[in-house]
Amino acid sequence: MKVVLDHLTKRFPNRNRKIKTEVVAVDDFTFEIPDGKLVGLLGPSGCGKSTTLNLICGLEKPTSGRIYFGDDDVTNLPPELRGVGMVFQNYALYPHLTVLENILFPLENLKGDKRLSKEAMRSRALEAAHLVQIDALLERRPAQMSGGQQQRVAIARALVKMPRVLLLDEPLSNLDARLRLQTREEIRRIQRETGITTVFVTHDQEEAMSISDVIVVMEKGVLQQIGKPQSVYDDPTNLFVAKFLGTPPIDVFNGEIRGGLLYLGKDAVLPVAGYREGKVTVGIRPEGFVPDEKGPLCCRLVGVEVMGRDTSVVAAHPALTTNTMRAIVDTDSGVDPNALEVRFSLKSRKVCLFDAETGARLYAPTV
């Protein structure tokens, strides 16, 4: 089921009643979630991700704009009529019911001709339990299970009524690091197997990048960019997106374009034809630095951290907006950890230019 958000806006009255201005949690969102895809809704905390999810699910009514599931306008439908499944951050499993009872709960609510026989309900619930691999835990209560297991039960409960859209609000944030990796693979697998259009909310860019077909980056209620994870990473539309994606994060310099050359401080690092001359903000991905004795970018070496396959070079440069930068280089590239200086040449594909004032991406002029 394709989901379309059309100029969707949600304003809240301020929680602090003394402040009269409204909070714009979601500001004029327009995007389409393709059928059967897993979409990662990514942004820092408080940017309106949960609100967007609640709008899609119907727990919140939009201030303006419309929502479509396929061709149906569902904007004014209450959540129970939308056919969505939702998984909350804290799972919200009913603590007094067993796993099986929890999974059966949505089925027992069905009325009219949708109502299943007792045996059919049971087999559907068992199917859902099998899908998330909790067959052995059906008689347990939530308190007797680990976070990861509870998470699976919550997903099974959301899937059992075969929703048109599955919504997950920060489903992994209560899990420890290892379990998080495991469970996100699991979610990916379940989504592939069921083919349900899924929206996955997270503030963790790595998580979003690794499992999403499409990521939607937002900040302060405003949609920043939507696209395939790799293309958003390679081609950020603005400085915020560039900084938000990637570990280690992108290195940001104050630069200047003079006479067709990009200067970082005194170093002329790249030829850049066709851009407007003047100050720019320069973002360089850590993997865009190549150690090169004759390279144009001259940095003070702060430290070298060998991390197995790669080496992380920590360095300082006067044009940096931060104290130090990090470059990821091949371990055999021969950076001397005791040297005072390190020189790099740059991969131009990994260098992005941004407007120094607005942070908007400056694109190379197309010929």
Add this chain to the structure above:
Amino acid sequence: MKQNNLKGWLYLLPAIAFLGLFMVYPLVDVLVYSFEEGYNFASQTDMGTGLYNYSYVLHDPYFMQAVKNTFILVIITVPLSTGFALVISLALSSIKKLRDAFQTIYFLPYVTNTLAVGLVFMVLFKRTDYTEGMVNLLINWFGGESVDFIDGPYWAKMFVMCFYTIWVVLPFKILILTSALASVNPDYYKVAQVDATPRWRVFTRITLPMISPMLFYLIITGFIGAFKAYSDEVALFGTNLNAAGMNTIVGYVYDMLYGDSGGYPSYAAAAALILFAIVLTITVINLLVSNRRVKI
């Protein structure tokens, strides 16, 4: 280790001494009294030991009346007051505007002096030379006959007694239940809504189980409180409860000790122990039921 133990006991000593002196010793004493026939405070003498006191109390029509009154009071007021409190709390937690105002109003009787509440009930129910009382005026207005609620038929007095008891215990129960309802994580209701759960099912399958520990707490303390009823009856019907036919078990115990017909500590002790046995039985049953039902 041993040293530590000793120190621990030393710290506990004042509390133990206090409890022993004012709780354990009197309790044991009551037990002893209840088996001593015709014990006399003044001369500290008795006429032998046995079950005579129990037999006397159990054959005393006043005691049987008190037991009957107490049981009626318990059976009517505990479920009704808990039920009303639940309904009112649900209503309170479902409104947004003026909730605080309503909560204050419902809580007022709790902080109001019993005598003031008693006075209000006088205005409501008591017949005087000048007026029939509010309730009777209402009954008359609907074309009914006046009823004497304070000195009249048994059912009328029982009605006032139950009404009063429910009125007095309601605020505390509302307070407990509104906070129990407020502490249920709203995400449960959101999930339930997304899963199209009918309202009644939300109540029976989610809300009730979630607040069941508090509900059972209220029922158990409600039972115990109602079995110990006495002062409210005095406020309504005066000190001569036996004459009014409105005595309770605790009232009977008091009368046996200090009332006009008093001076019989042995009978009082026996009655007190019978009450103790009843309350203990009911509480154990309650706990057994709640252990099976309350799952969280």
